[in-house]
Amino acid sequence: MPDFAQPQPGSEQLRSRIDRKLLCSVASEPSVAGKMELYLALSQVAREQLATRWVNTQHADRESKARRVYYLSMEFLIGRAMNNALSALDLRDSAAAVFTAPGPSLGEVMECEPDAALGNGGLGRLAACFLDSMATLGLPSWGYGVRYEYGMFAQSILNGQQVEKPEAWLQDRSPWEFPRPGKHHTVRFGGTCEHHDEWAEWHAADSVEAKAFDYVIPGHGTERVSTLRLWKAAAPAEIDLGAFNTGDYQRAAEFKNRFENISWVLYPNDSTAAGRELRLRQEYFFVSASLQDILERHLIEHGTFTNLAEKIAIHLNDTHPAIGVAELMRLLIDDHGMSWAAAWDQCRRIFSYTNHTLMPEALETWKVSLINRVLPRHLLIIYRINQEFLDEVVRLYPGDIELMRRVSLIDDGGGHDRDKRVRMAHLCIVGSHRVNGVSQLHSDLMVQTIFADFARLYPERFHNKTNGVTPRRWLAQANPALSTLLDERLGGKDWRLNLDRLQDLRASADDAGFRNAFATAKRDNKLRLANYVAREVGIVLNPDSLFDVQVKRIHEYKRQLLNVLHVITRYNALLDGSAVGLAPRSVLFAGKAASSYHMAKQVIRLIHDVAAVVNNDPRTRDMLQVVFIPNYGVSVAELIMPAANLSEQISTAGTEASGTGNMKLSLNGALTIGTEDGANIEIRDNVGAENIFIFGNNTAQVNAIREAGHRPMDFYRDDPALKEALDRIDSGFFSPSDRPRYHDIFNSLLHYGDHYLLLADYADYVATQKRVDALYLSPDEWQRKAIINVAGMGPFSADRTISDYANDTWNLGTYLK
Structure with a gap:
């Protein structure tokens, strides 16, 4: 157990560090610095120590060739970082002693930080708790998501009615993020596919760059940290210079916006066709960038993909990252030359999936026609996964046509092509080795109702992991x-x-x-x-x-x-x-x-x-x-x-x-x-x-x-x-x-x-x-x-939940401290 009684850095020592950051990083005279300048200076002091912990953690994991868990989620509602960082670094009491009257209090300084607008509700708060616990328990762990510039929206009330405004939390940049200028991946969309036996050459219609920004998630009572890597969409070129030089400034701006709107807003309004397409692009964008990043790191450390499932676990937090099953198959087969059988074997051992709903109408589906237009290669992969899966079902339950219809990854839309849809939860289940609910009741009902057929097919795959909070x-x-x-x-x-x-x-x-x-x-x-x-x-x-x-x-x-x-x-x-x-x-x-x-x-x-x-x-x-x-x-x-x-x-x-x-x-x-x-x-x-x-x-x-x-x-x-x-x-x-x-x-x-x-x-x-x-x-x-x-x-600590995942789902129990 870590010693929480060890002496903290003295307040005078911390004051000296803050003054130095005020001068060198914020360019402000300490005697006249306002709350915002003080906030920025204190965050730089904490950031410096977090950076050291991050470098040491990554070095240790590389040297040991650690097995890592990668947590994919559309939301990470981490809130303000300052209080958590000071607590993890054992600096909070010293900081409180520094910020006393007649100047602003520590609480007033911390209120200068806007909430990180990276989520909406329980899904994002859960993911944030889990990253905290992964770091605190010492697991080699990364979270992957989207660097939303505006979050979902800032809510105000006018005449009793909700009014949505942009939540511009990044307008002054965040002192807690570490831009990674050399870390970017190309994500492609649309076009056509040219088949070559098991693999295909995807001739995409357009592409966008995913640029990495890291947040260090500190553990408590440990020097270890987790990483939250977020992706920002960037146009392949900043503007259409030709249009700009001819005076067509609107078209020049549209070129940039057409690509970069992918990471503007959490959950674009999907009540329109354009909104639905943008949401699919957003989900694929972060999944593709994340999987490319994971494979690149693995290849650098191991030089082969034959041991991929032994060294990585990828967790799908709800169905938003479900397209990752098809994307991993595409990357292994098309880009890295692996056979279908070998890739599928790796895939099913790598992925695990958490379901968060019992309502069938809340289970994410996408029109086949939309996926075909936006991700044509992935639709082909999904169809092949589905065909092999249904062949397996036929062997187990010959002649049960209704069962095949219910479990198929494709909802046939009553026989109308325009109504066919891909069932993303089914893709998650078929492509994963473990599927869990988030309370005992939910997990029991999950296998009795919405996934009863899959539970009959794969009874060993379903289990419970009751949620927890940090x-x-x-x-x-x-x-x-x-x-x-x-x-x-x-x-x-x-x-x-x-x-x-x-x-x-x-x-x-x-x-x-x-x-x-x-x-x-x-x-x-x-x-x-x-x-x-x-x-x-x-x-x-x-x-x-x-x-x-x-x-x-x-x-x-x-x-x-x-x-x-x-x-x-x-x-x-x-x-x-x-x-x-x-x-x-x-x-x-x-x-x-x-x-x-x-x-x-x-x-x-x-x-x-x-x-x-x-x-x-x-x-x-x-x-x-x-x-x-x-x-x-x-x-x-x-x-x-x-x-x-x-x-x-x-x-x-x-x-x-x-x-x-x-x-x-x-x-x-x-x-x-x-x-x-x-x-x-x-x-x-x-x-x-x-x-x-x-x-x-x-x-x-x-x-x-x-x-x-x-x-x-x-x-x-x-x-x-x-x-x-x-x-x-x-x-x-x-x-x-x-x-x-x-x-x-x-x-x-x-x-x-x-x-x-x-x-x-x-x-x-x-x-x-x-x-x-x-x-x-x-x-x-x-x-x-x-x-x-x-x-x-006590049982509702996220530490308990993550320990259960580490032991039962991710095969990381040996890392628990």
Whole structure:
């Protein structure tokens, strides 16, 4: 175990380094440097040490010819780098001592850093946690992704509606990235293919350069680091000089933009044909550049590809990098002369795949015609993979035509060529040796439902890897008040590397002194969040109210609308005097809706309209407040998670793969109200059923309701409170200037099937919320249960998840320190 008690560099020594960087790197006089200059200088000090660790790590891995894991993901939501870097380098306390009054504090300096806009939600936050754990556990590891210039979008709210703006996080460059000028790969698109036996010559129509930028991901308690390599698209030539010289400046610029728009925005809007093509190009761009990079590094170190599967493991995080299966085959066969059989043998031993959804409509597919136009060589490879796979199926299950149709990599589109699609999840499964879900429930359902046929064909291939979060960022850094308390109670800081140490807190739940200190830390965090909300939203929260938090991507299956129905029900009860035993409550929402997702945007608008009524009603505002916190991201989450009392995890059972927000909130002492969905079940099993609020229909009951025919109108007619809440939405009570505004929400629930069963779960949800109130009004008992929640979160460390992957999937167990 690393010694966390060793002395830190003195603050005067660190101040001297910062002053030197101010002069030499920032060109600023130390005595007049502002917050931004100080931030840049401090980042340069940290960057210098990170660079040393990176060089040493890469040298050690080259010398030992290490087996490496390469994690391919469209998202890496790493947030701000400064706090994590200072903590990993053991510089945080010294830096805090340097930045004192009358100058800016360390916190004010760190706020100069924008969040790295490299993701949208849980997928990206998970990938970031995993890289942190890979480095901390000492695994030879790289992440590969796209260097988005604008992220997805910055969310602002105008008249209660989401407005998307460019998230220009790189406008002043990032001091944390290391450009690699000599490291670039050519990625090609379109054209035709000329066949030569097993290989083909691809005559591409155009190409783009992928330029590498590296981020060093430090490990904690170790000198080792991981690398996050991101690719920026660059035109083969900067501009069309001929067009420019003839005065056609627009065409000159279009030439550059046509290539470089690939890495502009995360998830281009795919509601148009052009958007869908750009998204496919984006996915292939980062996959091709990454695989070329991986093969180049391997060839330099080993001089042969015969041992490729012994030295590399490539993990596909969801289906976005699925085209990598076909790309690796193309590179090995067409560019490096390997036979099809040898290449396929290597491929199936190299790839592993994590599935993140149970909803068939969310599984990525691409039109055959689009792939043929953009990636003609890959379509041929996919067809051959499919043919050999179906031949294998026929041998195992002769005559089962329906099975072949279901498992085929190609959806035949009902016999219409224009409707044929490539099923990317099927490509991942056929091309991988291991496939996992991300919670026990999700993994069980995965093999019982969407991938049941594949589980029958390859039972040994499917397994579970319950997600986890890094305790360094999501507790130690985000919640210093609680972390200090844990250090004192647990006798040191080693819980940061061994989260199972938290179980020693269980006895402290009955210690009145510890409960009081725990409550004080929570209230400090609530005050910190309240100050942020007052500054950013203009609403003054009561820090003694119950902070009821639902923060996640806005989506119908996550059921923010069910939460809103409870808010309206609560408001109505306060008005008519039927409310008994309610605690003051502040209901906090945050999350982005996809730019083309109308219903999700309507939910955001409804939240704001309800908030405008509730927050301005003098009869209720002391008991109920509603706030939507805009532009949710990692840094905002780091404020919200420590402040939450109640964690809303209310997706329809069987729809949420795992969740990681549920883990972060519990780790910071929030109690969960949730369905039996995703990792909620495992959280319940670890903290105890009496310390969590589970409600609603479970997965089997959800399926039974759907099979019997869900009748939402029955719930509406039979429950007066539900009827009143829905009628107020539909009548325009919350939108008096536009009374029909929410007819579509009302109709989606009552006339279009209530697909996610909000009305079927409503009554139990409201009843369970009353139990929440009763417990909150008994603060000693609430704090006791909150402490037990923290104590039970040891298994949800990303270190445990990555150890499982290293041992069971990547064959890297020998590297675990």
